[in-house]
Amino acid sequence: MKGILLGILASVFFAFTFIFNRSMELSGGSWIWSSSLRFLFMIPFFFIIVLWRGNLKGLYQEIKTNPLQWVLWSFVGFVLFYAPITFAAAYGPGWLLSGTWQFTIIAGILIVPLFFREGNGIRAKIPMKSLKISLLIFLGILLIQLHHVQSVSMTMVLLGFLPVIVAAFAYPLGNRKMMEVCGGRLDVFQRILGMLLASLPFWLVLSGIGIATVGLPSQTQVTQTFIVGLCSGVIATTLFFFATDLVRNAPEKLAAVEATQSTQVIFVIIGEMLLLSTPLPNWLAWGGILIIMIGMIFHSLSSAKSVNIKQNKQLKSS
Structure with missing residues (x-):
């Protein structure tokens, strides 16, 4: 429950990404x-x-031990995650990007076999119960987007949708792989700073391309990006990394924590209404929001139930 609450709080600050971008x-x-x-x-x-x-x-010392792994997975977890999201912002509204981004709750479950093993050393299977609950949440997200479908062009779908799907896989993949590389030897702040430094060359190259092609950013963009960096980059990333660290060895609980990112859609809708004067969602969208909340409750109950079952097994074996 602590991980889920931290994940939801992180979603509040992550919402700034889509609104300000x-x-x-x-x-x-x-x-x-x-x-x-x-x-x-x-x-x-x-x-x-x-x-x-x-x-x-x-x-x-940790980066020095494994520099190539740090550079590779920091690129995946930060560059391949965030660059496509900001690129897509040029082709789609915040609600489309935020809704599409929620595919990460399914992506996180699909990559479970890459990181977890059973007691006999065999790779863990995809947790189907968590996948079903996440699909329910994704259904709610689709309902939120449904009343906008007619206004979405093919260009918006290709350039505003596909890059976000790439980001949806890159973020949990890079995050989990770095947790595996660190092996619990670093705290959250060290891991984030290490990933920032390892991905720094890519951001400097991208900045150089920006100077050569579009020129320096405006003062307004610098200010808004600073707000995004503080709210989404510092506060939200720290909260979310803390939440995933709490449950890094339990695939079902990790899926539940990652599913909290679905609440971003709600905060983005509210933020765009207040800051960008977007209209209120219709009844279909509110139905989708209700389904998301139900899915989050199911995830929480399922996670708690799996913990109780494991604790009972341990008591019986002892």
Whole structure:
């Protein structure tokens, strides 16, 4: 339950990503600066935190041990996750991107066999119960999007939908792989800073491309990207990484925590209504929101039930 609550709180701050990215695109900002500036702004925050906690040396030793793994999975977890999302913001509204992004709750379940093994060493199977509940949540998300379908062009679908699907797989894949590489030897702040530093060359290259093609960002875009970096990059990422760290060894509980990201849709709808003057959702969308809430309750109950079953087995065996 603690992981689920942290995940929902993270979703509140993650919602800033979709709202402000769309706002920046509407005001003429480039996706190149929306993505690269966010991560460049995050580095000083996490560097100060890790330095203050006296953990820089441990992080350095860990990266030095496995530099290629750090660069590869930081690229997947940060660059391949966020660059497609900001690119897609130029071709679709926040509700479409946020709704499509929720495919990550299914993607996270589908990659379970890559990271977990049973007691006999055989790769774990896809947790079908969690998958069914996540599909229910995804049904709610589809209902939210349904009343917008007629206004969506094929270009919007291809360029506003497919990049987000790539991001939906990249984020849980990079996050889980880095947890595996770190093996519990680093805390959340060290892991995030390590991924920021390992992905820094890619963001600098992207910034160079931005200077050469679209020029320097406007003051407005810098300010909005800083807000996204603080709310989504620092606060939300830390909360979500804490939540996934709590349940990293339990695939069903991890699926439940990752499914909390579905609540982003609700916060994005509210945010766009307040900040971008988008109209109120219709009754079909509210029905979708209700289904999402029911799915989250099911995930929570299922996770708690699996914990009780395991505890009872351990008591009987002892």
